[in-house]
Amino acid sequence: MQLRYATNLAVDQYIDSKAWKDAKLAHCPLHPKGGCKFAKHGTYPRKYPDGVKIARWYCPDGCATFSMLPDCLSSRLPGTLVEVEDVINQMESSPSQEAAAENIRLDIGLPGALRWMRRRLFLIRITLMLLIDLVTSLGDCQPTVSSFRSVLGTEFVLPQLRMFVSPYLDILPPPLGFGPRPEVKKLKKNHFQHQTGTDPP
Template identity: 45%
Template sequence: MQILFETPLSGETYVAAQGWRMASLPSCPLHPQGGCSFSRHGTYPRVTPAGTRIPRWYCPEGHRTFSLLPDFLASRLPGTLAALERVVLYVELAGSVEAAADTLRPDDVSLPSAVRWVRRRIHLVRDVLAGVLQTAPAVFRDCQPSITSFGERLHGPGVLAALRTTFAVYLPSLPAPLGFAPRGADFRRTQHNSGADPPTFRH
């Protein structure tokens, strides 16, 4: 299970400072009153940014591991939210997946592979934004599930980072790469139905 690790560090600074050593999870999420053998369980690597490691804990009684994901990283996808957002925004402004993929691809990657890589990110981000629209339709009235549309509403870049911070309570039911819902989970079955209203943005 992934849990958000709020940190002021950027990806590069997190690696340089070994930010995973600063992370703490004082109690077991399954047994907050104690009574289990909850303990730190090492770290595991992320491909990008290079050198990134994610701290992990384990509850033997619950047979569950818990990892603290730094808030700048995409979930279940390599890289940062900022880098992901730049790719999707580039495609939206380019108006063509193929043209954007041709520009963004490394020299050793074929165009068909680059197109698949870009399309996957577009679909993931659109699913996330559609989930946010279901969660807070009044907040994002008239918005479309695109980085461009949300950026206009939020008055600037950093859309995915802003949404992750504001909708932190909904992350267990929002899909990756923003939230932590398992792949294939139906967001409509897990969205918030009671309790506090969705957050509002100041603008």
């Protein structure tokens, strides 16, 4: 289970200061009254960025591990929230997704780059749409990074939102939230494809 490690450190500061050592989890999230063998369970490294570690706890009674993800990092995607936001921002401000891909991913071919970008765009759009419904003060936003930037008056909205909407993180999809990934195929089928069968009269 991923939990929020509330810290305003940028990822470089998090690595340099080994801030995972300062992460604290006072009690077992499954057994808040205690009585279980909940204990610190070391750290685990992330492949990217190099040097990042995440503090971890374990409850043997609940057979569950708990990791404290700092506010700068994406959940279930490599890298930081700022990096994800950069991608979405470039997609929003480019004349086409293909044009954005030429600036964002030079290391892979266009189809792979588009898949990589669209996966991020899909997750962030769903997240922003959910937040517009859930949070009254965001009700006038459009589901774009640029709209959220202007309403929140901040340079990078995703790290701000990790703090600002923390009560909803369990139901929001990654990379902002800690909830499940929305199912792309099901959504596409429901919303973008005609149903099979005979035409209606």
